[in-house]
Amino acid sequence: MNLRQLLVVIDPTQEAQPALERAAWLARHTGAALELLACEFEQALDGSLLFDDRQSEQARSALLAHRRARLEELAAPLRAEGLQVQTEARWGRPLHRMILSRIEELKPDLVLKAATRSHGLLQRLLLGNTCWQLLRHCPAPLWLAHHGQWQGRRLCAALDPLHSADKPAHLDHRLIATARELAERLQMDAHYLHCHAPLPRSLVFDAELVATYDAYVERGSRQHRQAFEQLLAPYAIPASHRHLEQGYPEEVIPRFVRERQIDLLLMGAVARGHLDNALIGNTAERVLEALECDLLVLKPQPGAGSAS
Numbered sequence: 001m002n003l004r005q006l007l008v009v010i011d012p013t014q015e016a017q018p019a020l021e022r023a024a025w026l027a028r029h030t031g032a033a034l035e036l037l038a039c040e041f042e043q044a045l046d047g048s049l050l051f052d053d054r055q056s057e058q059a060r061s062a063l064l065a066h067r068r069a070r071l072e073e074l075a076a077p078l079r080a081e082g083l084q085v086q087t088e089a090r091w092g093r094p095l096h097r098m099i100l101s102r103i104e105e106l107k108p109d110l111v112l113k114a115a116t117r118s119h120g121l122l123q124r125l126l127l128g129n130t131c132w133q134l135l136r137h138c139p140a141p142l143w144l145a146h147h148g149q150w151q152g153r154r155l156c157a158a159l160d161p162l163h164s165a166d167k168p169a170h171l172d173h174r175l176i177a178t179a180r181e182l183a184e185r186l187q188m189d190a191h192y193l194h195c196h197a198p199l200p201r202s203l204v205f206d207a208e209l210v211a212t213y214d215a216y217v218e219r220g221s222r223q224h225r226q227a228f229e230q231l232l233a234p235y236a237i238p239a240s241h242r243h244l245e246q247g248y249p250e251e252v253i254p255r256f257v258r259e260r261q262i263d264l265l266l267m268g269a270v271a272r273g274h275l276d277n278a279l280i281g282n283t284a285e286r287v288l289e290a291l292e293c294d295l296l297v298l299k300p301q302p303g304a305g306s307a308s
Contacts, residue, residue, distance in 0.1 A: 007108035012070040018145035019112040033084040041093040096133035125291040155264040161227035195252040250286035
């Protein structure tokens with residue numbers, strides 16, 4: 001992950017900007033340039049009968065100027081540090097399409113956006129529609145920042161060595177390589193997790209499988225352990241940072257993140273079906289809403305092969 005250009009999606013109406021905090025932190029470590037992007041749309045100023053065309057255009061321009069001023073206010077202290085920061089404000093909707101359009105133009109190495117703001121004590125990664133659309137369609141790595149306190153000490157790559165989520169093998173290697181690089185460049189402690197769950201005994205009705213259920217569970221565990229060890233074999237990762245857990249990912253991963261105080265979870269995502277109906281995978285979608293940390297999503301690189 002060569003971090004030279006970061007695109008940061010800003011909500012200028014909010015005081016807290018966790019995505020900008022993460023981006024500035026990354027830029028200090030990597031020297032990456034930042035672009036702060038704000039997208040605005042107000043139905044009343046778009047073809048409303050209350051205003052003529054000239055008034056509507058003036059009102060839109062004034063609103064965008066106000067948003068640009070807010071972006072410049074956010075950029076000023078970062079520039080004073082010596083960071084390279086530019087700003088961009090655009091008019092249009094829906095928000096995810098405006099963001100994707102700018103991504104296509106800028107071709108950033110990483111896109112950062114805050115998750116939906118939680119107004120209670122809950123610090124989970126609450127995802128709104130724009131986040132889900134970006135997860136499905138964003139071609140660049142996507143970092144979703146939650147609103148909890150950021151420590152920046154530990155990261156974890158969630159791996160799937162048997163590709164049960166239909167991920168290509170090279171995506172796991174990309175997750176490992178990215179985790180190792182981020183850990184080195186950002187001085188973070190990197191962990192690697194794979195979880196698996198056998199068919200519950202309560203759902204087994206085949207007489208032969210009932211009789212050999214314990215052997216089936218042991219055989220499956222052995223298969224996952226061997227695949228996990230084979231995946232990590234080329235890398236110098238200590239045993240204390242390799243975690244093979246039994247259980248459903250939507251239960252194991254959020255619990256692991258919470259108990260190990262993980263700040264950033266790396267996951268792979270694969271688009272499925274037609275573009276308009278693309279999903280990032282059922283496992284990932286069940287996991288995400290329960291997370292209490294930031295999320296970095298990587299997708300397969302076109303034409304990439306399996307790492308050796």
